[in-house]
Amino acid sequence: MTSPVRPVRTLFDEDAIARRNGELAREILAAAPRDLLVVAVLKGSFMFAADLLRALHRVGLAPQVEFVHLSSYRTGTVSTGQVEILRDVQSEVRGRDVLLVDDILESGRTVVFAKDLLMARGANRVLTAVLLEKPGKRAVSIDAEFVGFTCPDVFVVGYGMDAAHAYRQLPFVGVVDFGNGEPDLFPGA
Numbered sequence: 001m002t003s004p005v006r007p008v009r010t011l012f013d014e015d016a017i018a019r020r021n022g023e024l025a026r027e028i029l030a031a032a033p034r035d036l037l038v039v040a041v042l043k044g045s046f047m048f049a050a051d052l053l054r055a056l057h058r059v060g061l062a063p064q065v066e067f068v069h070l071s072s073y074r075t076g077t078v079s080t081g082q083v084e085i086l087r088d089v090q091s092e093v094r095g096r097d098v099l100l101v102d103d104i105l106e107s108g109r110t111v112v113f114a115k116d117l118l119m120a121r122g123a124n125r126v127l128t129a130v131l132l133e134k135p136g137k138r139a140v141s142i143d144a145e146f147v148g149f150t151c152p153d154v155f156v157v158g159y160g161m162d163a164a165h166a167y168r169q170l171p172f173v174g175v176v177d178f179g180n181g182e183p184d185l186f187p188g189a
């Protein structure tokens with residue numbers, strides 16, 4: 001049985017995301033990456049990575065592209081802290097500047113895991129770009145060099161991110177309306 005698809009309230013729309021991707025690309029260019037390898041963390045970052053890569057091309061960068069599929073175990077929408085490699089990168093990372101791309105930085109465990117893995121394989125440096133960052137949720141100490149947007153403490157979907165495998169196709173980031181009361185996303189705003 002397929003569950004009914006609930007309406008989604010937009011948090012970050014297509015235009016805002018496209019504009020921010022252009023800005024992020026210029027920030028990344030300013031970091032003067034050498035022999036750049038972009039490593040996108042599947043599945044959640046696929047759409048962000050695809051748009052960010054095109055933005056990197058537009059600012060004159062010519063990165064190679066790799067994918068790592070990581071699974072961070074969750075109970076419902078809460079991270080349990082274990083990370084597993086479902087698909088590894090195939091390119092040589094030794095001596096290269098790596099741009100790790102993920103959808104969202106929450107506990108930080110996924111990014112720390114991926115960053116440690118790439119550094120252990122001899123990357124020259126690993127910079128991190130995340131579309132979203134949820135402040136105050138970190139279980140491990142990590143900051144991303146490039147952050148698209150600060151995200152309120154709600155479970156978001158779309159633009160690659162899912163809830164129970166649904167909503168990844170949405171071209172914007174939003175919050176699922178489960179019909180049990182609207183969360184106050186920006187209290188005091």
Ligand code: IMP
Nearest residue numbers: 044079105106107108109110155156161
């Ligand atoms: P972390 O390891 O706790 O930082 O979790 C990061 C991963 O959890 C992300 O790569 C997402 O796949 C997933 N995640 C965390 N928060 C959300 C959310 O609000 N919506 C969808 N996925 C999320």
Ligand code: MG
Nearest residue numbers: 042043044103
């Ligand atoms: Mg993820």
